[in-house]
Structures are given as C-alpha cells and as structure tokens.
Amino acid sequence: MKKMGVIALVLAALLAFVPGTLCAQDTSGDVKITILHTNDVHARIVESKTEVGYARVVSAFNAALAENPNTVLVDAGDTFHGLPIANIDQGASVVSLMNQVGYSFMTTGNHDYNYGFDRLMELQKMANFKILAANVYKDGKRVFTPYEIREIGGVRVAFFGLATPETAYKTDPKNIQGVYFSDPIVEAKSVIYDLIGQYDVLVCISHIGIDKSSDPTSIQIAEAVPQIDVMIDGHSHSTYEDIQKQNDTNTLITSTGAYGSGLGVVDIVLGPDKKIKSKSARTITVANSPELKVDEKVSGMIKDLSKAQDAILLKVAGKTAVALEGKREIVRTQQSNLGTLLANAMIYVTGADISLMNGGGIRDSIPAGDITFKQIYTVQPFGNYIQTGKFKGSELDAILENGVGKLPAADGRFPHLAGWTYTLDATKPAGDRVSNILIGGVPVDPDKEYTFATLNFEFNGGDGYSMLVGHAQNDFPSDAEVFVKYVQYLGEVTDENMVYKK
Numbered sequence: 001m002k003k004m005g006v007i008a009l010v011l012a013a014l015l016a017f018v019p020g021t022l023c024a025q026d027t028s029g030d031v032k033i034t035i036l037h038t039n040d041v042h043a044r045i046v047e048s049k050t051e052v053g054y055a056r057v058v059s060a061f062n063a064a065l066a067e068n069p070n071t072v073l074v075d076a077g078d079t080f081h082g083l084p085i086a087n088i089d090q091g092a093s094v095v096s097l098m099n100q101v102g103y104s105f106m107t108t109g110n111h112d113y114n115y116g117f118d119r120l121m122e123l124q125k126m127a128n129f130k131i132l133a134a135n136v137y138k139d140g141k142r143v144f145t146p147y148e149i150r151e152i153g154g155v156r157v158a159f160f161g162l163a164t165p166e167t168a169y170k171t172d173p174k175n176i177q178g179v180y181f182s183d184p185i186v187e188a189k190s191v192i193y194d195l196i197g198q199y200d201v202l203v204c205i206s207h208i209g210i211d212k213s214s215d216p217t218s219i220q221i222a223e224a225v226p227q228i229d230v231m232i233d234g235h236s237h238s239t240y241e242d243i244q245k246q247n248d249t250n251t252l253i254t255s256t257g258a259y260g261s262g263l264g265v266v267d268i269v270l271g272p273d274k275k276i277k278s279k280s281a282r283t284i285t286v287a288n289s290p291e292l293k294v295d296e297k298v299s300g301m302i303k304d305l306s307k308a309q310d311a312i313l314l315k316v317a318g319k320t321a322v323a324l325e326g327k328r329e330i331v332r333t334q335q336s337n338l339g340t341l342l343a344n345a346m347i348y349v350t351g352a353d354i355s356l357m358n359g360g361g362i363r364d365s366i367p368a369g370d371i372t373f374k375q376i377y378t379v380q381p382f383g384n385y386i387q388t389g390k391f392k393g394s395e396l397d398a399i400l401e402n403g404v405g406k407l408p409a410a411d412g413r414f415p416h417l418a419g420w421t422y423t424l425d426a427t428k429p430a431g432d433r434v435s436n437i438l439i440g441g442v443p444v445d446p447d448k449e450y451t452f453a454t455l456n457f458e459f460n461g462g463d464g465y466s467m468l469v470g471h472a473q474n475d476f477p478s479d480a481e482v483f484v485k486y487v488q489y490l491g492e493v494t495d496e497n498m499v500y501k502k
Contacts, residue, residue: 030269030277031153034064034071035203037256037264039234040109041075042363043082043381044260045097046302047294049286051260055299056292058101060263060284070153073102076234076255077109077163077207080123082363084313084377085305090115093305095126100298103129105148107161108136109207109234110170114382117176132161132205135187137180147191149198155270158199160191162206162221164235166214170360170412172384173460184208185216188225200274204228209236209255210243213409219243222251229276230254230266237328240264240281254281261285313374318487321494324366326379331359332410338362338379339416341493342479344500345486347418350388350476351502352453354419354439356399358463360412361455361479371487380480384455389471394446396420397434398467405430405464413463418500420444455479 038057047053052060057073064071075098080091091112098106106129113120117138124131124144134146147160164170165181188204195202208218210233216224218233230252233243237258247253256262262283269278286292324338325331331339339357346355364378391399400422403415407426423436437444444450458465459472476482490497 030271031155032068032070033152033155033157033201033268033270034068035230035232035264035266035268036061036064036071036073037076037205037232037254037266038074038079038260039076039207039232039255039264040078040237040258041082041260042078042111042258043080043086043094045085045094046306047286047299052263052284052286052292053260053294053302054097054101055294055296055302056286057263058295058298059293060289061102062295064265070155072104072150072152074159074205074232075103075106076205076232077107078111078234078258079106079109080120081111081114082381084309084374084381085302087377087381087383088309090119091123092126095123097298097301099126099128100301104150105130105132105159105161105205107131107133107205107207107234108144108163108167110164110167111382113167113171113175113179115175117179132159133163134160134191135165135182135184136163137182138178143179146187147195149195155201155274156199157201157203158195159203159205160188160195162188162204162208164207164209164214166235169462169464172457172462174456183216185221185224188221188228192225192227200270201268201276202227202229204231206231207234209233210238210246211236211409211411213406213411218253219247219249222247222249222253226250230268230279232264232266240283252279252281256283313372313377315373316370317373317376317484318371318490319492320366320368320371321492323368324493326362326365329410331362331416332412332414333359333407334414335416336362337495337498338366340418341486341498342380342483343416343418344498345482346386346453347502348486348489348500349482350386350451350453350474352388352419352451354396354450355417355453356403356458357416357418358403358412358455358458359410359414359416360463361457362416371493373484376483376487377480380478380483382457383478383480384457385478386453386476386482387456387459387472388451388453388474388476389459389468390449390473391452391471392446393437393439393444393448393450395467396437396444396450396452399452399465400434400437401431402464402467404433407433411463413465
C-alpha cells in the first residue's frame with residue numbers, strides 16, 4: 001500500500017508539469033480576467049485625435065494579452081454601419097477589420113440591420129467572431145447563438161447577448177420583416193435557467209442602454225436579473241461614468257460612449273474558489289492614453305479602403321457660411337439649423353407643402369467652409385430615401401405629437417420641420433403638447449389635403465411614426481443625394497437662404 005501511494009504521488013507530480021492535462025492549470029491563486037470592449041462605433045474605424053480606431057484597438061488588445069493571457073475583446077453593437085467606408089460595401093470592410101483585430105463576440109445594434117436582415121446574415125457568415133443575441137427571432141426560431149461558455153484561465157465565463165427591442169422601429173421596418181425582438185428580461189432569465197451550474201462568471205453583451213425613453217433599460221435588466229455579473233452595454237452612447245450615476249445594482253454595467261471615442265476595460269478577479277473578489281471598469285481614450293500605438297497592418301488595411309473611396313468622397317458639393325449643428329443632444333431635443341436645411345432640401349426636391357426630418361437621422365455637424373460629399377454622407381449615412389404622401393390637416397397633429405412625445409428625453413423621433421410650425425408645451429402630458437399648427441404661416445385647414453415629405457424610415461413606422469404607415473405615394477432619391485442637390489442649388493448655405501422659397 002505504501003509503494004502504491006508513492007507511485008501515485010510521483011504520477012501526480014509529473015502530470016502537474018504536462019501541458020494540456022487537468023493539472024496544468026494552476027488554480028492555487030487568484031485569476032484575473034480582462035474584457036476589452038467597444039460599442040456604437042458606427043464605422044468610426046479610423047484613428048484620429050479623438051477616436052481610438054481599430055489600428056489602436058488591436059495594439060491595445062495585443063498589449064493586454066501580453067500582460068494577461070486571460071483577455072478577450074467584444075463589441076456591443078451598432079458596428080457595421082455608419083460612415084461611407086462601411087456603407088459602400090455594406091459592412092464587409094468592418095467585418096474584415098474586426099476579424100483581423102481579434103474580436104471574439106458581439107451583439108447586434110439596431111443600425112446593424114440597416115442593410116437588411118439578409119445582408120446581416122451574410123456578414124455573420126464572413127465573421128470569425130460570434131454574434132450573440134438571445135432575443136432575436138425569425139419564424140419562431142432564434143436567429144443568433146444566444147450564449148457561449150468559454151473557459152478562460154480555468155474559469156467558466158458565460159457570454160450572452162441581448163438586442164434592443166427598439167430595433168423594431170429604430171431601423172427601417174422593411175429591413176426586418178418577420179423578425180421579432182422579444183423582451184430582454186424574459187430572455188435573460190431564460191438564458192440563466194439554461195446555464196444553471198455551467199458558469200462561474202456571467203457576462204451580458206447588450207445593446208440596450210440607459211436612455212429614459214428605452215423600455216427596458218440595462219439597469220432595469222440588472223435589477224430584474226441580479227445573476228448577471230457584468231453588462232457590456234451600448235445603444236444610449238453612455239459612458240461608464242454616466243451609468244455609475246444611475247446604477248445601484250450589484251451588476252457592473254459599463255459602456256464607452258460612442259463613435260470610437262474609447263476602448264473599455266473590465267477586470268474581474270476571482271479567488272481559488274472561483275468566486276468573484278472584485279470587478280472594475282475603466283476606459284482607454286486617446287486623451288488619457290497618448291502612448292497608444294497604431295498597428296501597421298490594420299492601419300494599412302484601412303488606408304487601402306479609404307484610398308479607394310477618397311476620389312469620390314473628397315469632392316466639394318458646396319460651401320456653408322455658418323456652422324451647421326448636428327450634435328446628438330441638440331438635434332434630438334430641438335430644431336437646429338442643420339435640421340432646418342435638411343427638411344428644406346426635401347421640399348426643394350419633392351415640391352411638398354411640408355416636410356419632417358427626424359433628429360435621429362442627423363449624425364454629425366458640419367463646420368463653416370467647404371461641404372464635401374464625405375461630410376454629407378457622414379451626416380446622413382443610412383441610405384434612407386425621401387417619400388411623399390397626402391395627409392389631411394386634421395391628421396397632422398398626431399405626427400407632431402409623436403415627434404415631441406419623448407421630451408425632455410433626447411430621442412431620434414424629434415421633428416425638424418420645413419413649411420410648417422407649431423406651438424409646444426412640453427409641460428403637458430405626451431399626446432397633448434402641440435397647438436397652433438401653421439402651414440406657410442396660415443392656420444392649418446383640417447379638411448385640406450397637404451403633401452408631406454419625410455424619410456421612408458418614418459413612412460415605414462420608424463421612430464414610432466405608425467400613423468404614416470401606408471401613406472407613402474412617391475419615391476425620391478436618397479436623403480444624402482437630396483442634401484447634395486440642395487447644397488449645389490444654394491451654392492453657399494447662409495442663415496438667410498437655407499429656408500427654401502418656392
């Protein structure tokens with residue numbers, strides 16, 4: 001018996017030094033897992049003074065791996081669509097770069113459906129990383145893998161994804177016909193039930209956000225599903241600091257803002273018993289990490305893509321004597337001069353009586369000076385096209401009430417108008433805030449029929465404009481093309497001439 005005991009001890013000692021055996025992983029001490037993450041990049045893949053860019057992301061990822069092999073890179077959606085560098089080939093360039101950078105997982109953002117559901121399925125096939133989303137269904141079946149368990153440093157980490165139900169109206173509804181986005185809370189609970197006993201750490205990659213207009217928010221999900229250890233979030237363009245001010249749960253919820261402004265870092269430390277000892281989050285930015293290096297291979301790939309497009313995009317369409325305001329917090333709560341210009345461009349091209357440009361469709365500002373095609377496609381990157389329809393004056397109030405119904409919260413439905421005005425009282429309940437509608441300076445005639453222009457996105461019920469569904473009668477060029485035509489017509493945009501006069 002003593003001899004057998006000695007042999008067993010010798011074998012155990014030998015096995016401890018053999019790679020790939022059960023004894024190879026040293027679990028005697030703490031284990032740190034690092035999750036790097038991005039969200040709402042909207043194709044801001046090129047590095048700049050304010051945007052990290054994929055060439056810096058891959059360098060940061062490689063540096064993190066060198067320091068801690070237990071590191072993964074994930075993305076929380078609104079990734080494949082945004083700027084012309086992505087839109088020209090419908091997201092293929094972004095997928096190619098993400099493959100090179102080394103992403104492991106992502107979930108879908110609402111704008112990832114902008115090329116249509118079938119194209120998203122094609123992009124998924126191109127990806128070396130896995131798209132996770134537990135609450136996206138088509139024909140009664142989940143479209144994406146709901147979750148995946150990955151062993152990292154001897155720890156079982158379960159990743160699962162949640163997409164915002166707002167995708168149903170925050171992408172063109174025609175893009176997602178037959179696609180259903182179920183309740184994220186219900187699906188999160190279902191995932192956890194499936195995973196009982198199979199994980200040590202539970203990570204949710206969510207495109208949900210903390211906007212007050214969203215239902216539910218990521219914080220509400222964490223409250224309802226406390227088993228979630230970490231949520232890598234997107235959609236509301238919030239920072240970790242923004243979320244901390246509202247999050248009273250035990251779930252670490254983090255996000256990096258938007259447009260490539262940061263690379264998030266989550267560190268999870270577990271003891272030998274696989275119990276979490278600490279969770280922390282921070283964000284790497286160009287400002288706080290000037291030592292960030294650029295990976296030459298990825299940078300070269302991006303330069304090659306950009307060079308192929310620059311000949312077209314750097315052409316000048318016209319000029320503007322004034323800075324045109326397109327900041328998210330402005331255009332989603334009040335009419336800006338850029339919103340005014342875009343709405344008037346619709347009337348110029350279509351001849352409509354009135355028009356509406358949604359704040360969510362305005363994605364950037366334009367400084368005074370030359371207006372290039374690249375700037376125009378940055379402001380209006382979605383490829384929506386203009387449509388017109390007929391409405392009686394009595395039907396217009398409902399359109400405006402929807403547009404201002406989320407105030408004071410910033411929401412993409414906020415209406416920028418041309419040809420008509422109204423009086424707003426945001427202190428009143430939603431649905432009873434609009435009065436004194438004037439068209440061409442004259443009180444609206446409830447029995448008169450008016451020609452109304454807006455994006456096909458709104459006519460398809462996007463941004464909650466369900467009252468427009470079925471009313472579209474005529475199609476016109478894309479929003480960006482209409483913008484180009486109006487800028488070329490004006491020659492130089494001024495405060496005086498941006499309102500179109502028939």
